[in-house]
Amino acid sequence: MFEPTSRYHGIATANLTMKDGRTVTYVRRRFLPRPGDLMPIGEQVVVSGDRLDRIAARQYGDPEQAWRIADANGAMRPDDLTAVPGRRLRIALSAGPQGSLGPTPS
Numbered sequence: 112m113f114e115p116t117s118r119y120h121g122i123a124t125a126n127l128t129m130k131d132g133r134t135v136t137y138v139r140r141r142f143l144p145r146p147g148d149l150m151p152i153g154e155q156v157v158v159s160g161d162r163l164d165r166i167a168a169r170q171y172g173d174p175e176q177a178w179r180i181a182d183a184n185g186a187m188r189p190d191d192l193t194a195v196p197g198r199r200l201r202i203a204l205s206a207g208p209q210g211s212l213g214p215t216p217s
Contacts (some may be wrong), residue, residue, distance in 0.1 A: 112138075118178045118205070146185045149203035155180075157198040163189050170202050179205045 113120045119138055127135045155166050163177035171179065181189040183203035192200055 116173065116176065118182075143185075144182055144206045146183055146201065146203070149183050149201075149206055151183070151201055151203045153202040155200045155202055157193050157196055157200060159196045161193045161196075163193060166193070166200065179203065 112124065113122075119141060122141055123139045124136050125139055127137065129135060153170065155170060157166075163180055164174035167177040167180055168174040170176075177189065180186075180192065180200055180202065182205060183201040184192055186192050192198065
C-alpha cells in the first residue's frame with residue numbers, strides 16, 4: 112500500500128464495518144521509535160532558514176524523508192527542530208515496523 116521509503120510501509124491495515132454496511136480500510140497506528148534505538152549515521156547543524164525537508168534532501172537525497180529526522184530527534188512537533196540555528200540534529204537510519212533498519216541513504 113505504501114512505498115518502501117514511507118514511514119507507514121509495512122504497517123498493518125484493518126477494516127471497520129460502518130453502520131450502513133460499508134467497509135472502511137485504515138492503517139493501524141504507527142508508534143514512534145525511541146531515538147536511542149535508531150542507528151546514528153551523522154549530525155546536521157541547523158542554520159538560519161533551514162527546513163526539515165531541505166535537510167532530508169541533503170542527508171537522504173529525498174525531501175520526503177524528513178520524518179526520519181523527526182524520529183531520530185524525538186520530535187512531536189517537527190518544525191521545532193529547525194527553529195533555533197545552531198541546534199545539532201541526529202541523522203539516523205529508521206527502524207522498520209518489525210525493527211529492521213530502513214534503506215541506507217545515498
